[in-house]
Amino acid sequence: MAITTRGFGGRRAPAEKPLPPGQFLTEDFPVLSAGPTPNVDEAHWQFSVHTESGEVRRWDWAALMAMPVEDVTTDIHCVTRWSRFDTQWRGVSVDAFFEDVESEAEFVMVHSYGGYTTNLPLEDLLDGKAWIAFEHGGEPLAPLHGGPVRLIVPHLYFWKSAKWVRGFVMQEHEEPGFWEQNGYHLYGDPWLEQRYA
Numbered sequence: 001m002a003i004t005t006r007g008f009g010g011r012r013a014p015a016e017k018p019l020p021p022g023q024f025l026t027e028d029f030p031v032l033s034a035g036p037t038p039n040v041d042e043a044h045w046q047f048s049v050h051t052e053s054g055e056v057r058r059w060d061w062a063a064l065m066a067m068p069v070e071d072v073t074t075d076i077h078c079v080t081r082w083s084r085f086d087t088q089w090r091g092v093s094v095d096a097f098f099e100d101v102e103s104e105a106e107f108v109m110v111h112s113y114g115g116y117t118t119n120l121p122l123e124d125l126l127d128g129k130a131w132i133a134f135e136h137g138g139e140p141l142a143p144l145h146g147g148p149v150r151l152i153v154p155h156l157y158f159w160k161s162a163k164w165v166r167g168f169v170m171q172e173h174e175e176p177g178f179w180e181q182n183g184y185h186l187y188g189d190p191w192l193e194q195r196y197a
Ligand SMILES: Nc1nc2c(c(=O)[nH]1)N[C@H]1C(S)=C(S)[C@@H](COP(=O)(O)O)O[C@H]1N2
Pocket: 029, 030, 031, 032, 033, 034, 035, 078, 079, 112, 113, 114, 116, 144, 145, 146, 158, 159, 160, 161, 162, 163, 164
């Protein structure tokens, strides 16, 4: 077992795996929430996809549990400059939620319980790039970290990974979500340091 001493502000990235520019590595799991933690229990959790034609598809907890589960190990990068390597999640690929959805819209507004929103191009949620996650580190996802269910979009800054996620609304034109309206970049690629607009 490797023993490392963590200095103030975390330790440097191992040479074999690069960090995005301006990021430091931490082994903590900081909590960043723009408001109070909404109380969402599994029995009342619902997830929906709304298309531009008014079609709505809905899933409840039982439906989620019946979907194909994936285990994902991935790095995450917060715009406030902390990154974590090899975080472990269990969830369902976002692809599975779009299987029976017919839409021509190219953008998605993600909505959370509690009112948080964030915008994404649809293609950034598809092809194995994003998950609806309900476990972290082998445990049910803690409410502070978005439990019972959050979105994970690890290739973008972590503000795109909406906690307490409750649905996607398809959009023909991209609109800014909560942080994007408050100065964050519309897209948020950590490798290009797209922090602020
Ligand atoms: N619903 C909701 N989702 C959210 C946020 C939030 O305030 N509300 N904060 C975002 C930001 S800025 C980050 S860095 C991550 C933090 O997730 P964590 O608290 O589990 O570390 O959640 C993102 N998703």
